[in-house]
Amino acid sequence: METPSMSNRLLAEVVGTFGFFFIGFSGIASSVNFPGSIPRAGVAAGFGLGLGLMIAAFGQISGGHFNPAVTFGLAVGRKFPMAAVLPYWVAQLIGGFIAVIVANILYTSDIKDSLVAAPGKGVEDWRAMLVELVAVFLFVSVIITVATDDSAPWKGVLAPVAIGGFIFVAALTMSATSGGAFNPAVAIDPMIYAGELGNVWIYIVGPLIGAALAGALSIAMRGDKA
Numbered sequence: 001m002e003t004p005s006m007s008n009r010l011l012a013e014v015v016g017t018f019g020f021f022f023i024g025f026s027g028i029a030s031s032v033n034f035p036g037s038i039p040r041a042g043v044a045a046g047f048g049l050g051l052g053l054m055i056a057a058f059g060q061i062s063g064g065h066f067n068p069a070v071t072f073g074l075a076v077g078r079k080f081p082m083a084a085v086l087p088y089w090v091a092q093l094i095g096g097f098i099a100v101i102v103a104n105i106l107y108t109s110d111i112k113d114s115l116v117a118a119p120g121k122g123v124e125d126w127r128a129m130l131v132e133l134v135a136v137f138l139f140v141s142v143i144i145t146v147a148t149d150d151s152a153p154w155k156g157v158l159a160p161v162a163i164g165g166f167i168f169v170a171a172l173t174m175s176a177t178s179g180g181a182f183n184p185a186v187a188i189d190p191m192i193y194a195g196e197l198g199n200v201w202i203y204i205v206g207p208l209i210g211a212a213l214a215g216a217l218s219i220a221m222r223g224d225k226a
Contacts, residue, residue, distance in 0.1 A: 004061045010091040012062035016054040017095030020066050023050030025099060025115055029107035032114050044171035052164020067183040068092055069207035073140035076215030079148045096189040115190035117179035118199055125202055131178035132206030135170045139182060140214035142166050182207065
C-alpha cells in the first residue's frame with residue numbers, strides 16, 4: 001500500500017483531532033447546558049470513544065496520533081520520524097482549536113471556561129503535573145505496543161479499542177485530580193480561546209516528559225526491534 005502524502009497525513013490529523021475533541025467537548029457542554037444529563041463517566045466515555053472512533057476512521061492515513069505527546073513519544077521511541085513532529089503538532093493544534101470554536105458556537109451556554117483543564121480543588125500544581133506525566137507514560141506505552149509492535153498479537157486491529165479504552169479509564173480515574181487532559185492540545189486550545197494560560201505548563205511539561213519516558217523505555221525493552 002502506498003504511503004499517504006504528508007499533506008494527506010496532516011489533513012487526517014486536523015480532522016481526526018477535531019472529531020476527537022468535539023465529541024469530548026460535547027459531553028462537557030451537555031453537562032453544563034443540562035445539569036445532571038450526563039455523568040462524569042459519560043464525559044470520560046465521550047473522550048475515550050471519540051478517540052477510538054477517530055483512530056478507526058483516520059489511523060490508516062496518519063497513524064491517528066491526535067495528541068502532541070503521542071507524536072513526541074513515538075518519535076523518541078524511533079517509531080515516527082522526528083522531522084515530522086512539528087508539522088503534526090501544528091495540525092493537531094489547528095484541529096483542536098477548530099473544535100473549541102465550533103463547540104462554543106453550537107452550544108447555548110457559555111462553555112469556554114468549562115473546557116479549560118485545571119487541577120482538582122486543593123490539588124497542588126506539581127501533583128497534577130505528575131499525574132499527567134504518569135498517565136501519558138502509560139498511555140504512550142500502550143500505543144507503542146498496540147500500534148507499532150509486530151510481536152504483539154493484538155497489534156493493529158485492537159488499537160482503537162485499547163487506545164480509546166485507556167483514555168476512558170484514565171479520564172474516569174485521574175481527571176478529578178489532574179484535570180484529565182492527557183494531551184497538550186486538549187489543554188492549550190481551550191486555554192487560548194478563554195485567555196486562561198496560567199496552568200498551561202502542567203499540561204505541556206507532564207505529558208511530554210511522560211511520553212519521552214515511554215519512548216525511551218520502548219527502546220530499552222525492545223533493543224534492536226526499536
